[in-house]
Amino acid sequence: MAQEFEKGARMVLAMPAAMPFPERGLPEDAVLDAVRDRLADDPYETAKNFGISYVGPPHPIAAKAARVAAETVFVDWARDMFPGTYRLEKEAVRMMGSLLGASAPAGFITTGGTESNMSAVRLARDLGRKSDPEIVMPETAHFSFRLAAELFGVRIRYVPVDDELRPDMSEVDRLITPSTVALICSAPEGHLGVLDPVEEFSRVAERTGLYLHVDAAFGGFILPFMRDLGYEIPPFDFRLPGVRSMMTDGHKLGMLPVATGFFIVRDVADLQALPTEETLIHTLSSTKPGASAAAAWAVLRHLGRDGYRRVVRDVLDVVRIVRQGVERIDGLRLVVPPLITVVNVTSDTLDVERVYQGLRRRGWGTTFGQVRGRPHIRLSIHPHRDRAHAEGFVRALEESARDARGG
Ligand SMILES: Cc1ncc(COP(=O)(O)O)c(C=O)c1O
Incomplete structure (x- = not known):
């Protein structure tokens, strides 16, 4: 059942004891000690924490590049003020898109997988122009799609999965309706790390003309290199003609600092569907530190394939x-x-x-x-x-x- 996949009781937002805004400042040492004191509550050393998808030091060059770019920002509307930072961001997107098999990829650096998946649902909705838009995805897909559905007024139709979390592809055609704007699948899903049959989804997308988005939060930074190393990896990326957009997270397996994701489209023309004349930006978050673009660019360029x-x-x-x-x-x-x-x-x-x-x-x-x-x-x-x-x-x-x- 879908509710098994990370759904639970409604949560109460936990808050610490009241803390009034301080009247007077404290010296630096005392402040840093207080920060350390609070961090001591965290139960795990970074190196012993296998519980979350992203902990650990990024590649050392990330911090060096971030220092070089410390006072820069990137955001669509201010691109003329920071053309160099913008270039770093877009070149990083192009490097990742090319790794994932796209010849002229476009897109943007996001704050991570949730924002990237939300960007995909919004774009598919705006391209699809249906009055009651729906998306079709395996019930194992990340909760960010449910968040996107809630925010963007999209209904989800779930493809059931078996005990080993493989989607029942015979259900997909039945779930597609005249309101469907996108198919979504994962490479791989995050619960057990099972690769969805992206090739089959791509065939359905080609046959129906539907938008297909692939969540490669984990896979984008490992599957291409596993393929290079001789592992048999089924096709999962832009090499499949039905794939219209992908995302991957630098902060999972890419050795990039936390809050670095990539949302990538095969064709820049698709981004024209976004109402940027109203919003001034293509993205869901606005001003971001140029340091994340510089760090991403630097790690990709330094490590290489x-x-x-x-x-x-x-x-x-x-x-x-x-x-x-x-x-x-x-x-x-x-x-x-x-x-x-x-x-x-x-x-x-x-x-x-x-x-x-x-x-x-x-x-x-x-x-x-x-x-x-x-x-x-x-x-x-x-x-x-x-x-x-x-x-x-x-x-x-x-x-x-x-x-x-x-x-
Ligand atoms: C498959 C998948 N997609 C998306 C996300 C969301 O990523 P983030 O936490 O960076 O928003 C995750 C998080 O673990 C994930 O496992």
């Missing part, structure tokens, strides 16, 4: 150690074999939540959830992790499983 291949080879080595560790531990098993860096652990005999709590007590961050009623621990392994992290995690997992067995 061969640098990223090395990064990917190393992170897949870390994944292999974790995967083999899980397979060795009595009572634990993988939910599905990991394709990329998302690893899921479950058990037919142990209380998985107790294993998760054991990891937490030992300082290792993961997430605990349910997929298809099956409890699982999810890890997202970042390129900044090494063998020592993987081995440390496996030891903690082994001990936590022993605790859960009551041993």
Whole structure:
């Protein structure tokens, strides 16, 4: 059921104790100590946090380039004031689009996957010009599409998925109606890291003329390099003729600072559908630091394809150690074999939540959830992790499983 995929009870916004605006300033040291004091509440060291899709230091050149561009900004309407920054942003988009198989890509740097996916839904709606627009997507698609649907007045029709989160493609035609403005799929989805059948979606898009957007939040910065390294990767990008837009996140597997995403269209003409005469910008967020464009440009240019291949080879080595560790531990098993860096652990005999709590007590961050009623621990392994992290995690997992067995 769709509600399994990250839906929950309505949340109350948690707030700390009241803090009035200070009358007098504090000296720098005291302020920094207070910042450190608050950060000490965060339970995990960065290197031990496998629970979130993006933690860890960006590539060191990112901070250097950000310093060089520290006082710049980029935003459509002020492009004439910062043409150099604008160029860095657009060249970074073009590098990423070309990696993803587009010959003349266009688009923009966003604050991340949520904004990129929202941009796609808005663009598809504006291109589609239907009175009650609908999108068709697997129920595993990221919640940002639900946010976009809410904000942009679009209805979602969900493609059901099986126990291993593969969409039932025989349902897609039935879900398409005269109101459909877009098909959406993921490369891969973020729960188990399962690649949607993008090729099949592309065929439907070609046959029906519908807009197809691919969420490659994770995949964009790893699948092209895995392909280079000889892994068999099904087509998932602009090489498929039906794909009209893609997104990928630099802050997941790209070694870019947090809040760097890319929204990329195959054809710049599509962006004409956006009412920029009213809004002055193509994007959903406005002024952004030029530092993110410079950092993105610098890391892509510095690492290049061969640098990223090395990064990917190393992170897949870390994944292999974790995967083999899980397979060795009595009572634990993988939910599905990991394709990329998302690893899921479950058990037919142990209380998985107790294993998760054991990891937490030992300082290792993961997430605990349910997929298809099956409890699982999810890890997202970042390129900044090494063998020592993987081995440390496996030891903690082994001990936590022993605790859960009551041993
Ligand atoms: C598949 C997928 N798409 C989009 C997003 C949203 O990315 P962000 O958190 O950068 O907004 C995520 C986040 O993990 C994701 O897994």
